[in-house]
Amino acid sequence: MPATRIRLQTGADTTLAQGIAAVQREMKLPGAFPPEVEAAAAQAAAQPRLPALDRTDVPLVTIDPPGSMDLDQAMHLERQGGGYRVYYAIADVAAFVASGDAVDAEAHRRGETLYGADSRILLHPQSLSEGAASLLPEQLRPALLWTIDLDAGGEIAAIDVRRARVRSRARLDYAGVQQQLDAGTADPLWSLLREVGELRQRREQARGGISLALPEQEISVADGQWRLEYRVNRPVEDWNAQISLLTGMAAAQLMVKGKVGLLRTLPPPDPAAIARLKLTAQVLGIAWPAAQSYPDFIRALDPSKDAHVAMLTACTTVLRGAGYVAFDGALPAQPLQSALAAEYAHATAPLRRLVDRYVGEVCVALCANQPVPDWARAALPALPELMAEADRRAHQYERQVIDLVEAVLLAPRVGETFQGAIVEANGAEHGRGNGNGNGAAAHSGVVMLRDPAIEARVGSAAPLPLGQEVTVRLAAADPLRRLVRFELVG
Template sequence: MSTTRRLHIQPAGDPVLAQGMRDIHDDLKLPSAFPPEVEAAAAQAAANPRLPELDRSDIALVTIDPPGSMDLDQAMHVERTDGGYRVCYAIADVAAFVSAGDPVDLEANRRGETLYGADAKIPLHPKVLSEGAASLLPGQLRPALLWTIDLDQTGEGIAVDVRRAKVSSRARLDYAGMQQRIDAGTADPMWAVLREIGELRRQREFARGGVSLPLPEQEVSVVDGRWRLAFRARLPIEDWNEQISLLTGMAAAHLMVQAKVGLLRTLPPADPRAIERLRVTARALGISWPPGLDYPGFIRSLDPSNDVHVAMLTACTSVLRGAGYAAFDGALPAQPMHSALAAQYTHATAPLRRLVDRYTGEICVALCAKQPIPAWALAALPGLPATMQVSGHRAGQYESAVLNLAEAAVLAPRVGEVFNGAIVEVAHDDPGKGTVIVRDPAIEASVSGSASLPLGADVRVSLVEADPVRRVTRFELAG
């Protein structure tokens, strides 16, 4: 489920951008190295994990992530059953290493989530844990929260269980390599099962009225010492794998809602006025939106490989705003739904990279075991939404700053040149200002003109400013 533009950044070593990254760190007051006492506590924890008694290393789990990933939160195995499907999903057990109130826990609560930058990342936990002892690396016996979710033949969940277990991943895979093997017909049969489950879950999402925005991923990379930007369409396997994570988040939410205690990821319904504005945008872009077609159906009719449709998808992100977290112990939140999923949902599958997932996982383990929820988890619940709101805001600022830096650095030598683009947004208060998408290089930036900008039109734009120091890129309509 995607509601925002995706950004993927490959490692870099450009000195201008290195200085720019240092400036971003300073401007946003971001943490850098972990304090010595945190590193020491993490090293001690890594050497002394609390391993559960249950051994499920017999399950042929594998991980699949972007190339080079080491902080591996999830390992998966799927299979057909007589009545449908079974999903085994192992989630890294951070609580096997981190205790409430210890130095690692306190620092994680200050950070909230891992931040991803241009040449490095700012991790939630020290790497001795997040990329070492707690990561589900292949060939290693690891403590995990093992979710077992049974589905019927339509992909609907019919049973869920989560418990602590020792697991061992068989392989560390990446999306592009695995997609190639699937397309070539050389992949393990399990991947055909994943495809079936993924497609069935998407169909159920459609039936519920859920919506995913298939925005292309914007990649920032370095080739021969030069920064480059490009748009990349998502691979089918990424969507299938995402459905397993969403399934687990919905199962976790179901357990907590039944018990009336926990924390949900929420998103309010779209404002009807925002939908009407989108219909106006569609007319301006020349895209058909029949009166009887609802918003999710319209999204599914768009083609992310079509520039005009990408402009429409970008505009559609404006109605999916206001996501947050809602803690509860007793009565459910007044607004418990995630409107983009048209379901109750929580974050539970990325505890190495996101603080809240450790707590939701712990609650669900206790509920399935019919045991009391640990006092440390219950005590943290009321404050988690605010902690995650702060960290989410910081992550958004960081990603935007890094992208703005990369775009300005790529274009700095080309000020004065003219590019082909498309107007994807026009400011409501000033129709002479808006946003343009330039496809080569892949840039989304501010644009201005002497008259009203032609929303959705193919245009020629002149680059008038690209300043890596100020992280500003600006175009004007050419001619």
């Protein structure tokens, strides 16, 4: 199932690094960029196409995890009459990359940056993604500058996006800004971000939408003992995420009105997925009133509690089926991103995701009442399949890394028993045997463990008792094969 991103803390040994390298080899993932791509990127970095419009007067800043260098977005907010004005500058990759050039062709092969623990496989060479195209502080940069006006209730009142020269004033991190907010010493910008972020959260709730912000898993090693800890999102991270979501919704509005573009869609959740979530909540001892909708249930979870973290992770199953849909003329039959209860597009991370460059290009043209450039329009039909393959590869890579991490963490506990409950039962798998060599039909499913609070595969010679409390034994945990296997006891 989908899982939270894992970050490897300094001090961990080399076991995970070696395992991740093996995953990359097995999946035949791209490594270093070809020399011709690096050379083309270096040349482009030295000769950016700077737009005529100068908006270096806007006091933009970036806020990201500590040490981030691939800075896609810079932000400024101000009051506008009785409402608000949001400036959101997005790195302009097209100012460096031309359709069909070596960097563009390689980006189409990769699709998106891949993450696994602290490993990254970049979409663009570092000279661009962490250098000339990144919105680093005190650097003149080409950008797509979004200007979004909101009314007093946080609803979109006006949208504009155009190419501009910008300069970020500072590179900030979430922990530092949150600490200043808590101490009452933060710049007024961050109080305004809180105001706008909370307004947008209320708008989301009124629509019936939900932003599923999972805690980040951090692995550390101390005295030879592996520890898996959860870091809960700081409030400023959630408010900042609302600005990115706002921009994606603004992009979708422009494209739907212009009847050309590329949306990020998600069908309504399968009732069976909701039923499974309710069973998982029961297993974890979390009350889910019959009249409570799943967005309201998710919103009520407390990510500081281990059981609620497991529940949040399980809730990602309702997000399955997300994809992209291109259109030119007729609108898509199903244009919504159902979790957000709105039309939405990926528009704010072009350094890390290919599709965002095209969405930005379409929106700039629509705002200028100009035709979408031929190179961008011609690429739209192929992008959904290309990005679907990139997403599949990213999810597979993440899953392989998660399997590796779980195997490393559980390896010292082979033979131990754990308490949990069966939350999925798939029936018998005829002809495969039950792992004991007797050829009997095996039943497989998923067990939700209480401690550690994870989901894992479980097998049994007998039918698995869906929803019932069970005891399982850890039969195998092999980091080399990234294998974790439990067996039903009794």
